[in-house]
Amino acid sequence: GDSVTQMEGPVTLSEEAFLTINCTYTATGYPSLFWYVQYPGEGLQLLLKATKADDKGSNKGFEATYRKETTSFHLEKGSVQVSDSAVYFCALSGGNYGGSQGNLIFGKGTKLSVKP
């Protein structure tokens, strides 16, 4: 079935450092890809999404490009802030005809800590 693999954390960076969180996927069909962020004690918030190959999702300085050739959707940010400390989840939705049976498939999450 469909699956998502993202780099294990925790990731610790200094403020203003460059961030990359790797995410690769396995899916039948043509899934949509998402990054969600979870701040401590809260639910998940959609950070960005991409619905087809070569699409770039972006929001709040974060970016991710849908790479079909490498089945990847890596999250990047040029200069992180302390307020970016959170857990980041990569996810895919394959639609009703994909291996995920219409459901969201999540990676296990990557915890990011940004130090001042």
Add this chain to the structure above:
Amino acid sequence: DGGITQSPKYLFRKEGQNVTLSCEQNLNHDAMYWYRQDPGQGLRLIYYSQIVNDFQKGDIAEGYSVSREKKESFPLTVTSAQKNPTAFYLCASSVGHGDNQPQHFGDGTRLSIL
């Protein structure tokens, strides 16, 4: 503001007791979902509902039950058959199921055993 409201934020269960977690949405979404989150394991799907009066089991439905009598409400009951219920429970909704649209999440309910 439109959104998803989960209550209570914290819940305690005694041995042998059933407890019900509330989830309400005013987004006019057809599809709703319940996830369980344990440390280091990401999110696991318990149940989902594509439309009123219909629901399907997810990956870890044993020991849980749901109902969908109204479009805006999707309560989850953690029964006494669930032997390890301590976890963070998240409710979500989406416009439709299987349409590749994002899901919107509530702020969660943390369930603990007394």
